[in-house]
Amino acid sequence: MPAGRPKQFDQTEALAGAMGVFWDHGFDGASMSDLVEAMGIGRQSLYDTFGDKRGLYLQALDHYMGTTMRCVLDRLANPGSALENVRAVLKMWEQESASTKCRGCMLSKSLADLPRDDPEVAQILRRHLGRVQKGFKDALDRAQADGEISTKTSTRALAWTLTSTGQGLSLLGNLGVGKLTINDIIKSTERLLV
Amino acid sequence: MPAGRPKQFDQTEALAGAMGVFWDHGFDGASMSDLVEAMGIGRQSLYDTFGDKRGLYLQALDHYMGTTMRCVLDRLANPGSALENVRAVLKMWEQESASTKCRGCMLSKSLADLPRDDPEVAQILRRHLGRVQKGFKDALDRAQADGEISTKTSTRALAWTLTSTGQGLSLLGNLGVGKLTINDIIKSTERLLV
Numbered sequence: 125m126p127a128g129r130p131k132q133f134d135q136t137e138a139l140a141g142a143m144g145v146f147w148d149h150g151f152d153g154a155s156m157s158d159l160v161e162a163m164g165i166g167r168q169s170l171y172d173t174f175g176d177k178r179g180l181y182l183q184a185l186d187h188y189m190g191t192t193m194r195c196v197l198d199r200l201a202n203p204g205s206a207l208e209n210v211r212a213v214l215k216m217w218e219q220e221s222a223s224t225k226c227r228g229c230m231l232s233k234s235l236a237d238l239p240r241d242d243p244e245v246a247q248i249l250r251r252h253l254g255r256v257q258k259g260f261k262d263a264l265d266r267a268q269a270d271g272e273i274s275t276k277t278s279t280r281a282l283a284w285t286l287t288s289t290g291q292g293l294s295l296l297g298n299l300g301v302g303k304l305t306i307n308d309i310i311k312s313t314e315r316l317l318v
Numbered sequence: 319m320p321a322g323r324p325k326q327f328d329q330t331e332a333l334a335g336a337m338g339v340f341w342d343h344g345f346d347g348a349s350m351s352d353l354v355e356a357m358g359i360g361r362q363s364l365y366d367t368f369g370d371k372r373g374l375y376l377q378a379l380d381h382y383m384g385t386t387m388r389c390v391l392d393r394l395a396n397p398g399s400a401l402e403n404v405r406a407v408l409k410m411w412e413q414e415s416a417s418t419k420c421r422g423c424m425l426s427k428s429l430a431d432l433p434r435d436d437p438e439v440a441q442i443l444r445r446h447l448g449r450v451q452k453g454f455k456d457a458l459d460r461a462q463a464d465g466e467i468s469t470k471t472s473t474r475a476l477a478w479t480l481t482s483t484g485q486g487l488s489l490l491g492n493l494g495v496g497k498l499t500i501n502d503i504i505k506s507t508e509r510l511l512v
Contacts, residue, residue: 150431153346228430235424235489236430237344249493281502288430288503291489292482295429299443309482312510 130265136187138163142174143184147230150237151181151191157171182248188230189252200259206266207273209248210317213260214310221297222306228298231256232291257287273317289313329367330381332357336368336379341424344431345375376442382424383446394453400460400468404480404511407454408504411484415491416500422492425450426485451481467511476510483507 141162156177160167174180183261199216202209220226234249260283267273293309335356339348350371354361368374393410396403414420428443454477461467487503 150344150346152344153431205446232489233430234426235493237347244492250495253490253493253495274340278505281506284499284502285441285506288486288490289482289485292484292486295426295481295485295489296447298432299429299440301444301447302413305478308472308478311472312479315510316506 133163133165133169138165138170138173139183139187140191141170142180143187143230146181146184147188147227148235150233151177152237154181178242178245182245185234185248185252187232189255193231193252193256196256197259200263205272206263206270207317209263210260210267211314214313217293218306218310221293223297224227224300224304226294226297226300229290232294233298235291236295253287256290257283260286285316286313327357327359327363332359332364332367333377333381334385337381337424338375340375340378341382341421341427344427345371346431347428348375367391372436372439376439379424379428379442379446382447387425387446387450390450391453393433394457399466400457400464403457404454404461405508407479411487412500412504416486416497417491418494420488420491420494423484425487426488427492429485430489447481450484451477479510480507 133161141164142159144163145158149158156167159177159180160170163170174183176304196213196216199213200206200209222249229251231249235253238246238249261279264273264277264279264282268275268277289309293306296309298304335358336353339352340357343352348371350361353371353374357364359367364374367436368377390407390410393407394400394403425443427445429447432440432443455473456472457473458473458476462469462471462473483503487500489505491500
């Protein structure tokens with residue numbers, strides 16, 4: 125590409141395409157030809173802009189955290205009842221996991237897919253997961269301060285449990301276990317909020 | 319191979335080798351050369367005995383259910399206090415997930431890895447997962463009959479929640495989130511048993 129010539133594609137759009145491929149197929153299962161096709165760019169542009177496959181994967185994961193997961197974090201930080209925010213996220217997860225089109229959570233798929241010999245990716249995933257837990261913990265702390273949940277509850281522990289529940293729901297939803305099973309899990313989890 | 323010549327390898331041992339590769343790398347990430355090496359057999363013997371890669375994967379999954387997951391099901395069906403059996407499984411999962419060598423659960427990794435275009439594999443995984451849920455439900459029903467847990471508890475719902483918790487713990491354990499986080503999740507989950 126001649127120096128100074130602007131890149132002829134929308135980086136965010138290309139990244140969203142890559143995210144979809146990694147989301148559906150995981151890191152190992154995503155082929156370069158699938159990626160190139162979904163991103164709508166040439167192979168060389170991909171390398172020039174996003175680096176290698178691993179670099180692209182990490183940027184796609186960032187994109188997921190900044191878009192899909194952002195909805196969860198924004199909902200938790202909504203003004204108004206913090207407890208209702210937590211319940212709303214559970215409701216959102218329930219609807220997604222019970223849907224026959226459930227795609228699962230890209231984060232939980234990435235955790236399962238984790239390469240054993242790549243501590244850097246593990247560290248990045250721990251950071252992403254920690255942001256989800258912090259979103260829950262901040263909401264639960266506020267709910268506790270506002271008298272919506274018991275002061276005896278460890279908000280740290282409950283926040284991790286809700287984060288972990290999201291992972292379990294994602295796997296079961298992706299498997300298509302059905303509405304009744306998902307509703308069972310949500311109802312049990314809600315018992316922890318009282 | 320000449321007709322009638324006995325196979326020169328232990329099928330169960332070879333299958334255990336294949337299981338380890340799929341467990342660590344998933345279906346897509348497992349290469350035929352890794353499989354052949356871990357199984358200690360030739361490529362042709364692999365095809366002759368286990369069929370193609372997908373067939374081998376399903377048999378490796380059966381092997382996992384019959385060995386590692388068997389420990390969980392046997393523990394749940396132990397004579398004595400059924401509630402203690404459930405607690406013992408949670409304790410087992412806590413220790414595994416908190417270990418720095420945690421490998422995750424092959425079942426949860428397979429769920430995350432699920433090919434979108436293979437409903438037969440999804441059905442097999444649903445059946446395996448259903449066996450885990452049934453193991454919990456039978457134990458919880460017994461605990462309820464023996465007055466160990468409230469008769470108001472939906473044992474079906476709680477059994478699905480414990481099954482899902484196992485999936486979440488496996489992903490977080492595999493990521494290496496550490497003892498404190500795992501203990502947080504176990505403690506919250508135990509609150510559901512009272």
